[in-house]
Amino acid sequence: MRFRAFTSRNTKEILRDPLTFCFGLGFPVVLLLLLSAINSAIPEQAQMTMFNIDKLTPGITVFGMSFISLFSSMLIAKDRTTSFMMRLFTSPLKAHEFIIGYTLPLLPMAILQSAVCVVVAFFLGLEVSVNILLMLAVNIPIAIVFISLGLLLGTLLNEKAVGGICGALLTNLSAWFSNIWFDTAMVGGWFKDLANALPFVHAVNAARDAISGNYSDIMPELLPVCGYAVVLLVLAVVVFSVMMKRNK
Amino acid sequence: MYAIKTEKLTKKYKEKTAVSNLDLKINEGEMYGLLGVNGAGKTTTMKMLTTLIMPSSGDAELLGHSIKTDRAAVKQIIGISPQESAAAMNLTARENLELMAEVYGFSKKVAKSKASELIERFSMQEFENRKAKKLSGGEVRRLSIAMALISEPKILFLDEPTLGLDVIARHSLWTEIEKLKGKITVILTTHYLEEAVALCDRIGIMAHSKFMAEGTADELVALSGEKDFESAFVKLTNGGEL
């Protein structure tokens, strides 16, 4: 399998940059600690359950993946300008093999990030149960959404631009439209409709359903996320293939 | 069949014509040198022949496969060592070699043994486990050429292969390149005239995107009416005037 060699190169590329890797894993943990500290300061009478650890953890695991987006976009944007990549473009590797080769090592990184987040949440009072494993599995489609979004943007934009777009725009997008910080239904109107049309809300809902054991509610929420994942992945391949053939 | 046959191969950028109506015929097993001053169009020619950029007009065939319509077949038979040494910087020299072998479809095991063989051939034992970003310029260049060879290409493109090499490294690389003679087709560019004279069966001279002259070193000297190759090169580059 030709793409396997490229996959293993990308894995090494990620692991040999331990600073970024550790920051990626630690990023959601910091948020989790911060927000549960805030939560403990909210009086019980306020009946504010949004930041309770069983609600918060799934939300943060999804939000944390915006960092994986940033990471994947930077990786591909940087690679694209190197003469090493030029060499690979003269090899038999096809566009889809490049994209698979980037996605495969990033996926475990995303799930590992969620897992680290969950382990910290255990110490903050999250109940240990098999539902946690289910939640990690339910997070796979949204992980693919974030990764392919990053690859797509990294293919289209240069390294500098992509830092801004993925770093600022995408993190904000996934924060505002995800039910993590506030219930989008509370705002209502076009805001809610837009949130529902995007995958983030559904991913958070599915993860929350998984953790709370509402198994029958998972699939309807997960399907749109899977749809996004497939479409974005295919789009990333198409755009990458156009970029490969474009006259430079 | 020719190893490389181009027909009116042309590359135009917005304002600039980088390569204009190039007609080249290179035989199988031939070692062909492409000479020309900075900006003559050598790298652009190589990029078109290696499918990196599409020609604006004209076409070329590599062992009968068109670079426009049969790119997959072309990619399988070529190897390239780009002008800027191209290795994955966070991988070791050995890992780079194995990666290239596997990308061309060799199994892990075969890739390993081929890597060992090339490490020995290009005397890279001393730094085989060092990351590419920590190698010296000359070491990366040797690695880059070994990476181009590991896929056993039928046609090898070397863009300024000995740039930045010390005299000893250059001569040992010449010896390695010479061993390829007759086995595979090699097309190389260089600014060292003595390199082209020593290595190449035939030499083509480009200037200002156009092909000026072609032949063996002796033929080119005779053609120009000069005494040595350097004066011949200058004269032919300037279109007949010294």
Ligand SMILES: Nc1ncnc2c1ncn2[C@@H]1O[C@H](COP(=O)(O)OP(=O)(O)OP(=O)(O)O)[C@@H](O)[C@H]1O
């Ligand atoms: N992407 C591009 N856009 C516009 N012009 C370009 C582009 N690439 C190359 N050129 C121009 O085309 C001409 C030929 O460039 P090329 O790189 O082929 O030269 P070369 O013969 O390899 O030179 P050198 O010996 O310096 O490597 C140059 O004038 C260069 O500026």
Ligand SMILES: [Mg+2]
């Ligand atoms: Mg050049």
